[in-house]
Amino acid sequence: MTDNMRAIGYRKSLPITDPDSLVDAELPIPTPGPHDLLVRVEAVSVNPVDTKVRTGGDPGGELKVLGYDAAGVVTAVGPEVTRFAVGDEVYYAGSIGRPGTNSRFHLVDERITGHKPSTLDFAEAAALPLTTITAWEALFDRFRLDKDSTGTLLVMGAAGGVGSMIIQLARALTGVTVIGTASRPESQKWVTELGAHHVVDHHGDLVAAVRAVAPAGVDYIFSPFSAGNVDNFVELLRPGGEITAIDEPEGLDLLPLKSKSLTWHWELMFTRPLFAPEDPAQYELLEAAARLVDDGVLRTTVAERLEPINASTLRRAHELVEAGAMTGKVVIGGGFAD
Incomplete structure (x- = not known):
């Protein structure tokens, strides 16, 4: 594993039609904290919160990485992690208080993470968490x-x-x-x-x-x-x-x-990650939802699927969400292009 990773973010709030509204970048691979999983991201989805943050919060030239929904594979764990191991396939919605999932590797607290439904591929799973x-x-x-x-x-x-x-x-x-x-x-x-x-x-x-x-x-x-x-x-x-x-x-x-x-x-699903990070309720509900998916009770809500994860496909996904006519979810799968 190299020391850097691909990521997509923005430095200035711009219309999504502007090529600089979301850009490819290189960032250091982060190190897991006590309860963190380091996840190799294989798929993400775009939600209205992504577009709201991009258009409503100018980072003043610093790169801000967006993205909340993700599915991927655990590549490292923090010293206090008990629910997951390296190699586990996971899905989650993350926290609005941390860097986003639009990066090749991403840190997420195990207490807001679930094991990916085994009957879904990464893109199908990434549509679901948030x-x-x-x-x-x-x-x-x-x-x-x-x-x-x-x-x-x-x-x-x-x-x-x-x-x-x-x-x-x-x-x-x-x-x-x-x-x-x-x-x-x-x-x-x-x-x-x-x-x-x-x-x-x-x-x-x-x-x-x-x-x-x-x-x-x-x-x-x-x-x-x-x-x-x-x-x-x-x-x-x-x-x-x-x-x-x-x-x-x-x-x-x-x-x-x-x-x-x-x-x-x-209802704000980020309340628990922000104010009660020790609460495992989101882990428990994601585990329950995965069982319901695997039992055929719930289905994925993918309506539009793009590949691979890069600035161009993410700009297209943001366009679709901003248009306000989406049925279901838009997901970006296929991992990160080299």
């Missing part, structure tokens, strides 16, 4: 659902990465009725195939569309699109209902929730 963690925490930590839960769940943007996992997990591990929103024929087909009981168009009159299949309203709403929808959510939710949101619209007014005693939750 969205699976987000969906799992939304359903089981925020809404506190379980296998005996009933009621109706409305999934906004159900064809997106997180929505695709919310549908699958809700169908597999709870008793709720799932309504997914999707506007294009291909995204509506995707949502139906993932298991949603009903699919409605979120363009136009959302309330009327949902009421057509759930006349009595809904109990839970998962929202990546909260701006301009608070009044719609209040109208649709039964008294005491709950919303979990993953977006951050400016000037959000939640006072309308009071009349129905509604609850608003925020």
Whole structure:
């Protein structure tokens, strides 16, 4: 192993059409800390958080490496690692507080890492961690659902990465009725195939569309699109209902929730890595999700697959995500080009 590695990052916030918006670079191979795994990255995926960080945080000329989702092979471990060994195939979403996965070798804490599903290749596995963690925490930590839960769940943007996992997990591990929103024929087909009981168009009159299949309203709403929808959510939710949101619209007014005693939750999957790194909950849920994949209960959500991992393919992946019309996930496999 040489002392340096290939990496992709950015030095200035630029439009993704600019060749300098993401660039190839060389960096030193990092050394594992006590609980770290050094992973040879074989595949990554791009999420909206990648594009948000790239466009919203200028590193002032220093190279910032993006990337959260990854799948690869453990090549070294820290002295306190107990769950993994060299040679293990892993998948994970990392931490927003550390350098990203768009590098040939990457450090990740074992407590937020899972063994890769054995039935998936690296690219198929790399599509899953961030969205699976987000969906799992939304359903089981925020809404506190379980296998005996009933009621109706409305999934906004159900064809997106997180929505695709919310549908699958809700169908597999709870008793709720799932309504997914999707506007294009291909995204509506995707949502139906993932298991949603009903699919409605979120363009136009959302309330009327949902009421057509759930006349009595809904109990839970998962929202990546909260701006301009608070009044719609209040109208649709039964008294005491709950919303979990993953977006951050400016000037959000939640006072309308009071009349129905509604609850608003925020979900950020980076909370545990940032504030409770000793908590193994994300390791445990990734292990559980891998078993569900290998048992044929969950499926990967790859919709677009690029190769190899370099600045050019990552710029294309960012373009696809920024366009806002992705069904499922875009992944970059094939490892790093020499």
